[in-house]
Structure formats: structure tokens, C-alpha cells
Amino acid sequence: MSSSIQKAIELILSADRELLNILSTTARLSLTSSVIALLLGVPLGLLLGGCRFRGRGILLVLNRTLMGMPPVVCGLLFYLLFSGVGPFRHMRLLFTVELMILAQVVLITPIVTGNMETAAAGIAPALRETALGLGLGRGRRLLLLIRECAYPILTAYLLAFARAIAEVGAVAMVGGAIAWKTNVMTTAIMQYTNRGNFSLGIALGLILMLLSLIVNAALSLLQRRLGT
Amino acid sequence: MKKLTAILLILCTLLALAGCGGAPRADSLVVDTCILMEADENMINNYSLLAVNPEAPFVDADGNAVTDVAVNTVGAAALINWLLSEEGEAAAAEYGFAEYGEHLFYLKEDRPISTAEIPAATEETKLIRLSTTTSVNDSGLLGFLLPLFTEKYGYEVDVYSTGTGKAISNAKMGNADLILVHSRSDEEAFVEDGFSYVIEGMDSARLNYMYNYFVLCGPSDDPAGVREAASVLDAFRAIAEGKYRFISRGDASGTHKKELKLWPEELGITAEAESFAPYADWYVSANAGMGACLVMAEEMHAYILTDKATFLTFVANGGVL
Secondary structure (H helix, E strand, O other), X not given: OHHHHHHHHHHHHHOOHHHHHHHHHHHHHHHHHHHHHHHHHHHHHHHHHHOOOOOHHHHHHHHHHHHOOOHXXXXXXHHHHHOXXXXXXXXXXXXXXXXXXXXXXXXXXHXXXXXXXXXXXXXXXXXXXXXXXXXXXXHHHHHHHHHHOHHHHHHHHHHHHHHHHHOOHHHHHHHOOOOOOOOOHHHHHHHHHHOOOHHHHHHHHHHHHHHHHHHHHHHHHHHHHHHO | OHHHHHHHHHHHHHHHHHHHHOOOOOOOOOOOOEEEEOOOHHHEEEEXXXXXXXXXXXXXXXXXXXXXXXXXXXXXXXXXXXXXXHHHHHHHHHOOHHHHOOOOOEEOOOOOOOOOOOOOOOOOOOEEEEEEEHHXXXXXXXXXXXXXXXXXXXXXXXXXXXXXXXHHHHHHOXXXXXXXXXXXXXXXXXXXXXXXXXXXXXXXXXXXXXXXXEEEEEOOOOOOOHHHOOOHHHHHHHHHHHOOOEEEOOOOOHHHHHHHHHOOHHHOOOOOHHHHHHHOOOEEEXXXXXXXXXXXXXXXXXXXXXXXHHHHHHHHOOOOO
């Protein structure tokens, strides 16, 4: 381990061009996919948790099933769909960061939705009573729910980001781990492991954890402020 | 803010502690695994270039024919013509000599040579998708060759590096413009099925232009006596008869395909898991990359088949690639 830590520090200090490229691709991928998943998942989750409508139960079960979708299956599906012989071949998206983002959005949105549903379902009944007492309409009731859910929204975002930055199965299939283009931290770790370079893999892993720590620490501070 | 600083401070302390206190892992260990047999006529490792045919009988995942698969034929031909040009071939032959004191790849005597003019890249032909085997990538050959090509002609080469089996299936899915692989039977099947074609100025679709050697490696004390074996086939027989541990790639790579051909026929070892179930006590099917398998062989004092370029890189780097 100590040699890996040393290697990680050396790598960061050396500002290796390839490492910087991998880091920026990782940042672009995980930030974009987690934000898109948040934008899709929050309204869906609030709808599922805060409103009662026909078919809600089925949607819930469906969403919970999608939460458990193995990343590699999602990756394989997108690989086949966007392959040179797949139905979406004309978009020419295979082995691009854009398709990696799309695959991750499909993986992560259900997780955001599921979390928001739980949070909204917890406070919706009390909120509804208050809102009815105040004579608020449907739209304003939803706005109130969003305001009350600021804290869980951040929690859901952190989850989404964590999943995006740590995920390897889908991005390896869809991105192909092409150097200077689609290689991200997790696929690079896989590559080094396959080459028997375990300590460099751990070094990259440490850098990844450090990144994750910084993002989480920053958002946790923001969350605390929202909480008080 | 204070809390954040505190967290970071704790982390730094932990890192520092781990850095000083941890037992030093034998990271750059002296590799015990060594080459026990090489340069046997059965051990030649041929690398071929094949351009993907845009008119190939592509089928989708359900087996339906797909006719309009986008293949960058101009780019593929440009890269092939450069690799087979005087400049490209000299660079490949020279690679690694300065660093390892040995040539990692050799040019075939009867190799195809190209004198064709290479067009500069255009917007449409700029991106070339090369699907290839890990050995040419992990040994650093492509990292050395491709920048020479891209700088001169303005192309951009996406390298999809995997085992030969997957590299070929990736091309059959329409995701590559050319392949560089090392498994003759697979290459011939690829051509026969119509997935490759003869590019202008060449005589054949399968452009076998460079080679190196597979080497049989194992623990330096060589319990199976492979060093004394008359041929590589005898060496594999000795390993099987003595039930000495052997690490197989097990991943349909070119190296795996080669290994399957070297076992005594009566053992019946194939790529199917069932075929080597009776030998599970000594035959280890790792399903991993060459580097990871070499680490396993080192740790388990096992025999292993690898290509010489990868092995020399592995040893020079102190047990990693």
C-alpha cells in the first residue's frame, strides 16, 4: 500500500498529461450524467412520492427494478444498440463520452427517482394537510414539496454522483477505454489491473477517492447550510 | 469550513502514516519467471493487418443483414499503407531495441511492402478505428508508431485494445475500420466470411507483416524440465504429465488460441470450460490480460505461454506492464 500511496502522490505532483486527460474525462462524464439524472429523477420521484394516481404502484416496482440493473448489462445493451450494425448506427456514438453519459443517465436516474420518492412520500401527507388548510392549489403544493425536499435532493445528488464516478461496467462496454478519448479513472484502473500493474491501479483509486471526498465535503457543507 | 479542514487534515495524516509505516510491498520485485523455451518453429507469433470490408455480410444482434455499415476505408488504407511503408516498417522493427537491447518485433521476409501515396486526412476520413490485440498496445508498440503517423498525415487513431477474439467480434459488429491481430485461423475465417478485402496495391486481404516469438516461461528452477525438452510440444507434454501448474489466459486471445494448439491432443483441451475440468488441479484458466496472468504465474510458480515482447516489457518494468 505505501508504494501505491507514494505513486499516487507522485502522479498528482507530476501532472502527467495522460492522467490529466483521464481526470478531465472522468469529471466531464460523472458531473454531466449525475446532473442530467438529477434533473430527470427529482420530478419523477416527487411525482411518484407526492401524488396518487393510477399506475403509480406499477411505476414504483418498475423503478425499483431498474435501480438494480447491472451496469454491465446496461453497457451491453447500449453497445448493441449503437454498434456499427445496431439500429442507432447512424448516430455514430459508440466509443464516445456522449454515449457513456447516456448509459450512465439510464443507470442513475432510477436511483435518484427512488430516493426522492422515499423522501417525498415521508412528508407529503403532512404537507398536503397544511396546504389544504392554507387553500393552496396543486401547482403551489408541488412547489412547496420541492422546497421542503431541498435536503433530500442534495442527498440524492450525492448518491448519483457517487454512482457515476465509481461505475465501470457500463462505461467500459460503451466507451471502450480508448486512450485520450474515453478512458476514465475506473476503466484505467481495470486496464492497469489487466496489465498486472496493481499498485498503479491502487494509486489511481486513491486519487479517485480523493476527488470523491472533495466533492462530497463541499456538498455536505452546502447541505448543512440548507438543513439549518 | 472548520469541519472540512479537519477532515482534510485527518486524511493527510492518515496518508502520511500509511506512507511511512506500511510494510514496503515488493513492488519492483525481481521476476523469477523466466523464458524456458523460445524460437521453436511452433512458437512463431504472426501479426496481420486486415482492412474491414464495407460490403461485408454484417448482421445485427438478431442475425438480420445490415448493409449500410459505416467503414472508413480511406483511413484504414492510409494506416495500412503507412505501416507497410519503408518508414512504418523500419519504425516497427526498431521499436524496443534501445530500451530492451532486443528487438521486440521482426519483419517477415516475404512481407507486403507499400509504396502507395498516403492522402492527408479530411474531415470524413480523419477518424480511424483500430481494433487490436493487447500485446501490440501493452508492449508500447502502437504508442510509439501511431503518433508518427498521426502527426504526419493528420489522422486520429482510436485504439480499441482487447484480446484477438473480442477485437475480431468488435470489427464484425461494424465498430472497426481495420484490425491488427495474431491468430491465423481466426484471420483466415474473417477473410473467408467476407469481412476483409484486398486493398488497392496489395495481393491479399490478410497482410501478415511482422512476427515475434511466443515464449514458454516458468519458475527458474523449472520442475518440469522444460529447458531440456526437444520441442515445445514435448515441453507441454512434460507439464501436463507432471501436473505442474499452468496459467492459461482463457480469454480467446491470440495467445490463448496458440496455447490450445500446443497441448497433447489426447488431453482434449479446448476453449470450453468442460474440456479442462479434469485438469482443474493444475490447469488454471485465468480469463485475464497478459500482465495479470504473468503476475499470477509469478505468484503461483506456474508455467505460462506469452509473447516475447510483452514478457520483456514485463521483466524490464519489474513485474508489471
